[in-house]
Each structure stands twice: as C-alpha cells, then as structure tokens.
Amino acid sequence: MTQPGARVLIVDDDDGVRARLRSFLDLHGVAADGAADGESALRALREHRYDAVLLDVVMPGIDGLEVARRVRLDSDVPILMLTGRSAEADCVRGLELGADDYIAKPFRPRELLARVHAAIRRHRGASERLASGGLEADVETRTARLFDVPLVLSGIEFDLLVALLRHRPLVLSREALLQRAGRNAATVTGRNVDVHISRLRKALGDDPRSPRWIKTVHGEGYVMLSHDVVPD
Structure with a gap:
C-alpha cells in the first residue's frame, strides 16, 4: 500500500x-x-x-x-x-x-x-503485525500468540520478541537488541538481555539446545529462526 x-x-x-x-x-x-x-x-x-x-x-x-x-x-x-x-x-x-x-x-x-x-x-504509528510460522506479535496492541494461544510476556520480553521477528534472519548482538527494543544500555546490560531471552524462550517452550524459535549464535548474539510451514 x-x-x-x-x-x-x-x-x-x-x-x-x-x-x-x-x-x-x-x-x-x-x-x-x-x-x-x-x-x-x-x-x-x-x-x-x-x-x-x-x-x-x-x-x-x-x-x-x-x-x-x-x-x-x-x-x-x-x-x-x-x-x-x-x-x-x-x-x-x-x-x-x-x-x-x-x-x-x-x-x-x-x-x-x-x-x-x-x-x-x-x-507514522500505524498498526504492525509480525509473524513466523505460528508465532505472532501485534505491535499496536502489544500482544503475542503462539499457535493462537496468548503469551504472557513482560514489556522488555515483548520488545525483544518484536526486534527478533522484525529483523530475522539477521543475528542481533545484545547491543543491537537493546537498541531495537528501545532500551537504554545504561539500565539494561548485555547480561540482562540473556536473562530476558531465557524467560522469553521459556514462554515459547523453546529448548536452547535444539531451538525452534530463538537460536544463540555464540560470540555474536541471537537470531529468530524463520518458519514458512506451520507444523500439524
């Protein structure tokens, strides 16, 4: 449009x-x-x-x-x-x-x-919806769903999810994630990002050893995996 x-x-x-x-x-x-x-x-x-x-x-x-x-x-x-x-x-x-x-x-x-x-x-403040497979985030309403099941996320967890969805398949460093999530690096450190990513993974039921959604790229950061086909 x-x-x-x-x-x-x-x-x-x-x-x-x-x-x-x-x-x-x-x-x-x-x-x-x-x-x-x-x-x-x-x-x-x-x-x-x-x-x-x-x-x-x-x-x-x-x-x-x-x-x-x-x-x-x-x-x-x-x-x-x-x-x-x-x-x-x-x-x-x-x-x-x-x-x-x-x-x-x-x-x-x-x-x-x-x-x-x-x-x-x-x-301009228009509504935006991001999706990968069965994972969806509505930026305007600040809600997320996984295969139509609402997710309970904190504010920063939702912002990190949006940043990862919006920029997939790019690997985002902790600093880039903070920037894209609109967070001040003086109040949220890189190690705090790891904690919030861990909580986000838990909400998604994601296993970091065999990730479906968020993959750790050691020495670089995190990446949201893309899914074109939704499993049965």
Missing part, C-alpha cells in the same frame, strides 16, 4: 543505483531525492523533511554508518541500510547505531518498496 505523500532520500555513491531507485519509487507513488555522499545526505536532511532514508554503507568520505550515527543525534527518521550480502557485521552495527532495517544488495525492487512502506507505517 502506497504511503500518501511519502518522500525518501536515497544515499548512494553509485549514480546508476540512485537513478534506478528514484525511477522505481516514483513509479509507485513515492517521491525521492538523491545524495551521492554522506556530506550531501546530511545537508539534505537538514534542509528537507523525509519519511525515510535509504542509506548505502560503503561510500567515500563519511560512510553510511557515520551518517546514521549523526542523524540519530537529533532525528528519528526511519533509516534503511543498503549493504552487500557479505557485510552482515555492517548490518548489525547499523542497527546498533539506530538504523531501522537493512536491505542486502542485490535487492529485489518490490521487496525494497515493501520495506520502505513498512518503515514509514511504523514511524
């Missing part, structure tokens, strides 16, 4: 990528401006209001990660990082700095469009 009046900023040093994205977004009712480097992007964001930013990670001068860090100092505009498929560490770092999503290159234009619309809807 097209977001009415949506305007995005495309930040990429590849002229061809910017041109193709602008044409595709315009065709689907989304106005788009372009910036070829970090300095131009920061200037455009100071001078104009955007509903979302598509931000390439690797650029000359100020890279995308530094742009994201600076933007988050005084703006909550949705940021979607554009990364190479082998740059998962950049994805995680971007999320830790406050990016809302990531899209791996080469990407499918319709998937990118769907993610842009989803980010704008979230920012």
